Amino acid sequence: MNGQDALKWLDLIAAILARTNVVAAAAIAAMRTLYAAWSEAHPDATFEDFVSRLEAGSLDVIGSGEAWMALHGYVRQSDGIWRK
């Protein structure tokens, strides 16, 4: 293997490692949030508390999804499909 070949391999390895780091960080953040949500105790919470949180969470999901779509130039058509 000459020097040029070695550089190509090193570039490839560096690129793979960079991608792995991005995805691993996102996965850890996601798992951490799920872990926190699922293991958190709510000794004083009532039905209304939980159903309000469900509503707030649902609205957050809808709002974030629609904002992402709009940011990427997508508009919901009358048939419900998102198109640019």
Added chain:
Amino acid sequence: MSRLLTATCLVSLMLTGCGGNLPPGSTPQTKIAKYAGDVMAGVREVQRMTDTLERTAIITEAQAVAVMAISIRVGQGGLQLASALRVYDAAADLAARKLALAEVNAALDIIDRELKELLAPIDASGQKAKYIDLVTEIVRAAWNVRILLPAGGAA
């Protein structure tokens, strides 16, 4: 390393369970609302992860759009479920409760169906496996919601 990380995350989730602690005597509808809220938190994380994967070109924009469209429908199912749970909780007698239960079931059907669809836009190759693991855990958590539902509507 990535396999070790995924395994660690999954084991930690299995050990902690998906429920957290609820006060003794909590009604099934309270637990359903809590678990469904947890599912929505998970779906929000899926949206964040999808954005990251799309920005780093690990998934295509078309795949990300499909995931976001599905997640919006899951959110709409969540709103429908919250509304149906309130009616169910306030139902005065068994007949009214059975009627409300049909609405709760319909909302859960939407959430179940859409969550399963979340897996479709992303293939299982390479690092996308972590995404699949996350969505699979959320679908599993959604099953916790489903098993709480009384079959006869007499919760």
